[in-house]
Amino acid sequence: MPISYLDFSRKLAAQLQLYPESEALNLVDWLLEYHFGLKKVDFLKFMEEKDLPEAFWQDFEKLQSGVPIQYILGKAPFYGRDFLVTPDTLIPRNETEELVYLIKSQNPQSGLRILDVGTGTGCIPITLSLEMKAPEVYGVDISKEALQIAEKNRDLLHAKVSFSQIDILNQTPDLRDLDMIVSNPPYVPLWDKEEMHLNVVDHEPHLALFVPDSDPLIFYRVIGEKGKNLLKKGGRLYFEIYEKAAEEIQSLLEKQGYDRVTIHKDLNGKDRMLSAVKP
Structure with a gap:
């Protein structure tokens, strides 16, 4: 059953207790974009938790443990x-x-x-x-x-x-x-x-x-x-x-x-x- 992207992202961000809320939300957006190749606006059109691949959850666990997202993705903007x-x-x-x-x-x-x-x-x-x-x-x-x-x-x-x-x-x-x-x-x-x-x-x-x-x-x-x-x-x-x-x-x-x-x-x-x- 489709769920609200905003509700889902807030749910995940709440689990990133090492970061302030606004930064945690940005990290969740970044990780979802990396795994799906979609921007936040695209996710607003659909969102089903079952669609998330195992690789996403593995990376999310790294994020929870404090691994910087840039190391998880292997790249950083500059x-x-x-x-x-x-x-x-x-x-x-x-x-x-x-x-x-x-x-x-x-x-x-x-x-x-x-x-x-x-x-x-x-x-x-x-x-x-x-x-x-x-x-x-x-x-x-x-x-x-x-x-x-x-x-x-x-x-x-x-x-x-x-x-x-x-x-x-x-x-x-x-x-x-x-x-x-x-x-x-x-x-x-x-x-x-x-x-x-x-x-x-x-x-x-x-x-x-x-x-x-x-x-x-x-x-x-x-x-x-x-x-x-x-x-x-x-x-x-x-x-x-x-x-x-x-x-x-x-x-x-x-x-x-x-x-x-x-x-x-x-x-x-x-x-x-x-x-x-x-x-």
Whole structure:
């Protein structure tokens, strides 16, 4: 017997107790669309619980346990494109889209040489490759598994990005005269772990999330230092930053000799991005 889609979706959402009600409803819509290939408006025309395949219920159980839906579906949207994701990669987020938009809006030139440090899914360098004017783009990461996903995303989206495995804390890319270095590095201190949502802490790669409490700015410091040799004069640094440490990161880069070190707010008014210029 057909049932109301709204009633059914609310029934399922109520079982996703890890999430606020509005987010749970969105996740149910997303999972139903994935399994049926139909939008919410199509479901309003019919809905019979018996029509739901076993695979849907298996995925719904994963959702209930806290597995992020992007890992269940194997993909995540970013800047209007779908990127493959696995538990070896961070899930692309809206704040990082804002970082890409900032970079694009401030750099209309063509042929820029760009390095992304800690590339993960490759969402930043691939998007810059596709959105900017004929850039030369490189991406590095310590994780071989993450780089394999980045390369798949590059090929699927027909982008031009050169990826390589580098531990930025102990190695330096063999590049010079870069116009830009961009990074969304690990930046969450371990002491802040308890404030994070369990589905992030339990499922996303800690290697890409956390930094030691004893040296929480380690990646900003190291990338800033190496940037002085990798960037050309007038080259720019762009970071996604930990909002609780925005002023500390700004001060760090100013002490390293960078000019115009600027904190940028995201759409929620949080200090989430930073740009700087090599003098």
